[in-house]
Amino acid sequence: MHKYVPQIKMDYSHFKTDVSKRRRSAATRELTKIAYAAPHNVISLAEGMPNEETFPFVEMRVKLNDGSSFVLEGEELGAALQYIPSQGYPLLLQAMREFQRKAHSPPLWESRDIVVVSGGQDGLSKALEAIIGPGDPVLVQDPFYPGAGVVIAPHLVELIPVVQDDFGIDPIGLRETLRSRRYSGKKMPKIMYINATGANPTGTVLSLERRKEIYRIACEYNFLILDDDPYHFMYFTEEAPKSFLSLDTEGRVIRLDSFSKVLSSGLRLGFITAAAPLVASIELHMQSSHLHAPTLSQVIAYKLLKIWGYEKMMEHFRRIRLFYKQRRDLIAGLAKKHLHGLAEFSLPSAGFFLWIKVWGIKDTWKMVMQRGVTHGVLMAPGAAFMADPSQPCNAIRASFAKASYEEMDLALERLAILIREELVLGDSITDSEI
């Protein structure tokens, strides 16, 4: 078991919403926890688990691409088909704790814990809903991932956009935003939402220097950092990024990992690593919502981690990096070929996306959403990622993760035609505006 030793001096109740503070544990779920930890001679008439003897499966055999395989049967299959404690399948939790410790060497490790969530978006929504209540301001990198926007949209929050350049969020701009906000007496943000590696949609990777400075600012202005980092291992830079978690000397980082890009998105597995009191809040939310992430998925992930161990996992990540780096180079080459004189882009340093800025067109929304659809090229209009989507935006996000070379070639060729037509249509910037 993970021994929790509180070494953090932060008062997390300051950060939690009223709804979150009202959450109580469900007695039935607490019992599942106790029952899982209890010795075998205990007679339990308490938890309402179905009898897995009645389930129609007898064996699951999983074969991996590297030729290795594992079998779930008997007790282990029973466990995979059964309810488990909300925090996660205990063996997977243990394996992930070891993994996180090795991968990030986080300070204050004994004060932190992990909860397995049902994919990154689930983790994102539960983490944000624990912290952000009606009227609360939240810092976001601008542009930012719309999956975070839709979580907070119902709660009437105020988005504080922080401008980015080719290297991600600029700490100087961040500090300036906060200083002027404090000066004008406005409510200060409790949390910042950020993708440190492979920012969605721009593909930037924050430099270590900037990470350190942003962390200092978080300490100074007392906010939490929600680092939604599914592309952490999918960087194309020389050096591996150092996570905010590994810099977190005060316990203010909520780290969100996902297996969706590296093992499988269909399994719906994500991980929140944070100070134990924050993890406990999220676990309570799970107790009253989906109870726990799918057990079968968790057991499969555990078996895989066990068979592979840390080194083989890292090897897998290396292969993935190479795979997507090649694709990035392909799309960049194609973009140069087709969009020459029409648009500009920076080479993404991580992730799945190329962020293209179109010249001479004020807003790409209509072009992409209407004419793009009829032209047979589906990309995401830039405005969808902006903190204020009502403002015109000349960018487009194109994914290079899945399409074949021929498809990418065709898509960019069609995009070039689309842009040229758009320029002719006159929905463009007039000379005087340039």
Added chain:
Amino acid sequence: MEKITRRYMASCKNMDYSRFTTKSSQRRKPNLIREMTKARINRPDSVFLAGGLPNTETFPFANITVTYKDGQRYSLAGQNLDTALQYGASQGYPPLLQKMREFQIKWHNPPRNDWDLALTTGSQDACCKAFDLLLEEGDPVMVQRPTYAGIIGALNPLGVEVVRIDDDADGIIPEGIETILENRRRDGLVLPKVLYVNPTGANPTGTVLSEDRRKRIYELAQRYDFLILEDDAYFFLHFLEKPPTSFFSLDTDGRVIRFDSFSKIISAGLRVGVITAPQLLLQKIVLHIENSTLHTSSLSQVLLYKLFESWKQEQFEEHFQYIQQFYKKKRDIMLAAVEKHFTGLAEWNVPNGGMFVWIKILGVEDVFDLVMKKLIPNGVFALPGNAFNFDISVSDQHLRLCYSYATPDEIDKGLSIIAKLIREETNKKEKSDCV
């Protein structure tokens, strides 16, 4: 989906659902990128660079082979494996959705056709999303008492007013609902918009709501204009001659939201539940799914679909019968042991569904300390009735005993220990009363 909506417009009177939904749920917006996936369907030759789908080539799985109890074997590979490992639609895996729609028609023969369903990460996920959709802070909501602990956990943080509806051996009492609503009306209080109920094998009491009561409660819903949240995880786990009539099958108005679960009959660990609701409400639930869990495990959904595909109609019936027999036998073993050990010490009803016996311990005013300080240290776990009250500090005389898992020997031993501890407790009390 569009087709269903159009049919509905033509055939049914409209219920105005806007009265029932919260302001915050009205502010929910779709994730544009996920919406664009739909645009692709209209032009299949388009090149899709809009989404962030990972490339399944990089996933480490070659195949997953499942063997069912009847000896059949199914191997997920190629395209099917890709589907199982990849992101999917928020509403659910389309073939499984289609199968479920057919099942709902077969099992419930619903009077309307403007409903649809979605697959959720277990049925409690759906319940919690329905509460979020329907209940503002301060809103009254009718809930059967005692209440499943997970529902207490979901409702309490919302700051709603819980209006408790009492039950007896036949489930919640319609007259109780009527009296409460009439009194509220008389006192000028807001009437609840929602009733939450487990009609079959209520957790924790094991009651099955009688058909007559279901009809009367539905009429009350019409008269007082409330929605019925029918959380029916034990629908297939009843011990009656004929299957109960669901509220969904009585729903001529479109005021029932039904929750089904595969957890008790196929597997709890797959985390697949089903929410069936009027189309207009369901769309909002799907939006919430899109904003949170995204969708339930594709692997779980594909495995379920393949299982259902492999089963012929008789095999379903056989499986349900087998489950009912299995738990009925367990219930009878538990009941015999309860009779043997608790006669004179407790009162109980025979549960007609579910996995629990709900017993009232006589002579102990509050079982909480008995459980925590006596039972658990003596190696027997049972749930104190307090866990099913919104206020856990209120005294409760009940114990919930689960019979799904324990062996006959364990049940006998467990109950004899509990009985002994109850006797010690009541003797102590009598002695102190004498003094």
